[in-house]
Amino acid sequence: MTDIPFDQAGAVDAVAPPRRDIGIQRRYRAERRFRLYGLIAIGIGIFFLAALLFTVVRGGYTAFWQTSINLAVSFDPDVIDADGKRDSDPNVLATANYPLLARNALATKLGIDVDAEGNRAELRLLSGMISQGVRTQLRDMVLADPSIIGTTQNVWVLAAADVDSAHKGQIDLSVPESRRKVKDKQVGWMKTLTADGTMIERFNRGLFTFGASSRPETAGMGVALIGSLYMMLIVLVLALPIGVAASIYLEEFAPKNRWTDLIEVNINNLAAVPSIVFGLLGLAVFVNFAGLPRSASLVGGLVLTLMTLPTIIIATRAALKAVPPSIRSGALGIGASRMQTVFHHVLPLAAPGILTGTIIGLAQALGETAPLLLIGMVAFVADYPATPLDPATALPVQIYMWANEAERAFVERTSGAIIILLLFLAAMNLAAILLRRRFERRW
Structure with missing residues (x-):
């Protein structure tokens, strides 16, 4: 018979059972992996959201600024009402060639003679620098106050869409002239007008006030x-x-x-x-x-x-x-x-x-x-x-x-x-x- 050791209290000195691995460490590792997966998922979501916002903001913040040109527009009676019929026919003031007034004002600013025979090509390029929305702008000014006919007014007119994009650096001007809409002469005029402060970027209020338009510079929400x-x-x-x-x-x-x-x-x-x-x-x-x-x-x-x-x-x-x-x-x-x-x-x-x-x-x-x-x-x-x-x-x-x-x-x-x-x-x-x-x- 084998002797069984007793402690001082007379109890049997129990032998400690072997420790069982009940998977606690494995569960801890699984929990850490789950947390890591969650952080990775959140990080991926934030990354794509940031990429989306960055792309939208980078491509859209320039829309809140619009290139404008300050011109001294002469409201020439010979262009607006050459026959003097505005009193009997109010439609005369509404149908006048107002873009011609803006083009002549820009030509005067750049020192180009509008009456010279050899300047027709330059005059067409000048007309292409100004938005056709100037027709409505100047017409509304005259209809609101016919007394400005025969006077000269300082008017901020919108630049054409291509000129606006070029001024904002959105058109690569280093490519050959035949492959872009903005010509070299127009680029030179842009630099001249920018240098003297005539052409600047102003807050685009029209983005919030204009209606639908086929011309980007006059299109709004x-x-x-x-x-x-x-x-x-x-x-x-x-x-x-x-x-x-x-x-x-x-x-x-x-x-x-x-x-x-x-x-x-x-x-x-x-x-x-x-x-x-x-x-x-x-x-x-x-x-x-x-x-x-x-x-x-x-x-x-x-x-x-x-x-x-x-x-x-x-x-x-x-x-x-x-x-x-x-x-x-x-x-x-x-x-x-x-x-x-x-x-x-x-x-x-x-x-x-x-x-x-x-x-x-x-x-x-x-x-x-x-x-x-x-x-x-x-x-x-x-x-x-x-x-x-x-x-x-x-x-x-x-x-x-x-x-x-x-x-x-x-x-x-x-x-x-x-x-x-x-x-x-x-x-x-x-x-x-x-x-x-x-x-x-x-x-």
Whole structure:
């Protein structure tokens, strides 16, 4: 019989069992790898986002500056009204050859004789340096104040698109003259005008005020901004009350049965439907059936309302569910009716989530293009829409149209419009975050 050692207390001196490897180190290594994968994924996302923003900003920041030329324009009566008929025929002032006045002013600035026979080629090159939008600019000046006829006025006129691109360094002037639109004489004149401060880059207000134009230097987002504003107002006025009312009924009053379950499933499915389907629906219902005008902000707003409703309903129902049941029980316990409980207690507490969902829905609608293309909002609209029934376009559609243009100068305007759209979307999402943090209550 083998003796078993005892300690001083008389207990058996137990032999320690071998240590088991239960995989703790392996799990720690897996956790570290998972964290590394997450950091790599975030880094890749940030890299591509930064590359996108850098590309857009690099190609679009120059759109906010436009090359302009300061000219002493002589409003020669022999050019504007040679026969003196402006009193009897007001159309004389509207149809005068105003680009000729600008060209003569530029020729005078550069010391070129406009009456010399051998200068015709130079005069054509001079005309090519000035935007044809000068016709409208000088005409509006004369129509607003006919007394300037016979006087000389200092006027800032826009340079032509190719001259503007060359002045900004976007055209390689080292290539042979035959392979570029800006000729060597024009380059020399540009240097002369830049040296004496006559040609400079000024803030491009026209980018925000001009309408559609086939000339890049006179093309702007004014009509698109007004159209987008009309549509967002229509979406806000229609989608918010309808969406909130539907959410309150489904969450607070509707009986739980297969019909409400079917409605909830369809709402969730509508939120995932491609936006172009809503465009087809709007074309069939609002344009073909209801007879509303194509390319009108009203039709665009109605289509975007249908697209935004599921987002607002889902966000509102989530906000209502987040309100603790004790709020409802307490209100009912002190004698409040079901309606008073919802509108006096539950709805105010859910308001931050409702506002957040609404702003996110509006931001989504602001960036939509496909449904607006189907209802004809790609029309060439140069005049501001006075009402939502007038022809208009939208900011994302304007970007789409500029991206399809062949002119080199439209590239920077496309990127500039994208910057504006991204700023609007960022501001709306930031407002949603701030509103949630400002009014949210944690339970």
